Amino acid sequence: MSSEPADSASPASETASDSDTFDVIVLGAGPAGENAAQYAIAGSDRTAALVEHELVGGECSYWACMPSKALLRPTQVLGTATHMPGVQQHVTAEHVDVPAVLTRRDRFTSGHDDSSQVLWADAAGIDVIRGHAHLTGPRTVTVDGDHPRTLHARHAVVLATGTVATVPDLPGLRAALPWTSRDATNLQQIPRRALVIGGGVVACETATWLRQLGADEVTVVVRGPRLLARVEPFASEAVAARMQTHDVRLRFGTEVTAVTRPDVRDTGVGMIHGGPATAELTDGTTVEVDELVVATGRRAAVDHLGLHTVGLDTGNVTVDDHLTVTGGDGTWLYAVGDVNGRAALTHMGKYQARVCGDVIAARAENRPLDDPRYRAGADHGQIPQVIFTVPEISSVGHTADSARDAGLDVEVLEADIDVAGAALHRDDFTGHAALVVDRATDVLVGATFVGSEVAELVHTATVAIVGKVPLGLLWHAVPAYPTISEVWLRLLETRRP
Template structure:
């Protein structure tokens, strides 16, 4: 989720670039004192939901990017009211502890790497590595030093009431808030769950007592440990390993329970990251788990600070590693503990599931929605925002008595059309199926593969490398998936996403001519592999 630093609310050009939200007209401030609306079919009359002072049309629990988008789309261009409840920071995990700080940490080293492989520029580079203090300062600028005041101002400007505190569902369309002024809120039309996920720490002996870092510490690091043990082999773990090494961690050991890194991507892409880890001196241990951790003086010194003295870690491969910090990136769980799901007939503290209108399955009626990571679909910020846009439009349509017989009211991109970029070295950009997942889904597929060796890549930098693969559904001759692994390939994935979502036949793609000399010329090379 992009953020425009030093600017509160919508941008001066009339758009809100921080959230990817459109500049929609708001006729007047939307507040809970607005006149009540007549109930629509399936909704709750204002007479049944309590005093108007604590009554809103829409209540959103969770103030991250998904929650912000859901609230905005549900009320935009109307006199409907919305409350956004957040017990931490408005902007959520993405703004302060995930997408924004992680990419801010990764980018400087990418630029340095490009400069070091460009004749005429490399001779001017004298520093060995990045200037850590400046990198951290730039990161802090993007996170506003975990100050959410500008995002609160944005919400206020478009008529969203921001309420601080923990929320709990107490019944149909009823939510209690335990903030400075405990209160019970009522929703005329909808309650939206947008609480996200929280990091989990495995129950290995001594690990939790050692107070290891989680992703929040790693993205907000203040001190650079000299020796680190990193637990995990997924996206968060691999990106974290990348910037830790780039920022100066001298000894980095990665412990992976499985047989490979990044098990959900194409094998060639995972192998490229594994190979690069080896070149950078990162010690990756596959099929390995922690047996025991000892850290006598573990103490909570604050986010991103080393949590005590050295830790001794016994691994089940028989080795022992002494490190200055342990980083756990071994999974996340839905943040539904204490949310009150049991009050409406759902399993307390469990994951939720949703239909394509984003209504929570198992809940009575159509008043309860979930978006973002907690919805149990694609745990990616851009997909959470996408779900929220659909959800907000569904709520608005139902509130205005409109039918939902239109594609915009269904979240279909979650079904095998999800794009993702993994900002490792090399980058991995993908959408849809891998060859293996397509075949597991029963598709008859053809795989087209080439190296990323075109004029555009050669001109970009001297060490440009990479590989690309298209997974083609033989029955329709359209894309079922695409993967690009290589130097700065992130921008290649949207073309593949458009082709996949639009079900563009490969014969038609022949006429989508890539500009010369760009890296996108790889599309021509891929299509040429099918020539007789």
């Protein structure tokens, strides 16, 4: 279906006038923007507007979290089945049914139809306004589109515009029309040979599903010495080893210097963009591929937001723990999600948005902001994340290195995930876990798990870190038997005298 959103607006969203006033105006209708608007007006007669130039639901719903995990999950299920006696004898396929996987992915992205999201907003009392928005003064937003509008906010304007993928300005690279993350998650064709540029989360997950879905040759070019530089080394090494076992070629300490693609065509998102491309690398070699995927980072979507009209630096947005934009005049401007640079993860954007919405509501009602719920403290060393590679990595808080860089004296407790629950999960289960403990307080400041489907382990660690639970008390948090969570007991046992 078309990704053009104009026809999916609700009747309330299509009204236009020269000037409109709302209590809260949110620029960007992704998960963070939606939550900020909802929390700011919940249980009140306040009004809110969401301004969006693409699809209501944002990057996560259509081009990031949802489609990427939909691409990865079927092969994980197949892998578990083929290593389970009593089941593996009935699994005849070596690979997933690619058309069926893509069809399922498209169900999760609603075929890029955001009408259900608009209906949700309408039911929540939130107006959806289509168009590109920018600040034109304090509490004032102009929306460009078929029906230009000037909006005024009584209480707050919230920036929730997210980030956009960056493509390095290397000779020939941009002209080659490489895939970005949007193409990779919405792929319609599987390139036989693919070059992934980057070694972060997007690069690793993309390389994983390209190989799983049938790409014959996948090469990953990584500038640094390892994948996933921000996770514990043992976790990144496990992912690298698995990729290499499955014939993904990893080129560490290497960069692309130039690209040539004589037959380049803009064939659409997720389609192979023309003929073969040749990438020249810093080690003097070349790689010929059918498609390039650039996964070298993202930048805040602040261009053309009109930040200068309210006296702000046009290059970036910073916020305090109330999510109020710093450097501005007053407490009417907020920023949540990726755009503020604090934690580029959907769940953290939604968390910030809940805090932000509550702060807006409290200020509108002249209530004090003394309660901890009005401060976004989880952004400081308590951020959970799951990387859906094979094997999975889940982590929260510090790594051992980042804790030491922060000046903490830490002890690291490590254990293989070798418990009854893991063996029952699948016969070939392998995994490892580490807890980072602050010696001064004897509480956790970080945890990392790597293994099959370890995503569900991280919330326990998150609660322990946020709650500052002493290790002595964790002995009394008894893991159910037989579950993979029993690894917590094994980790604590490494500390016994």
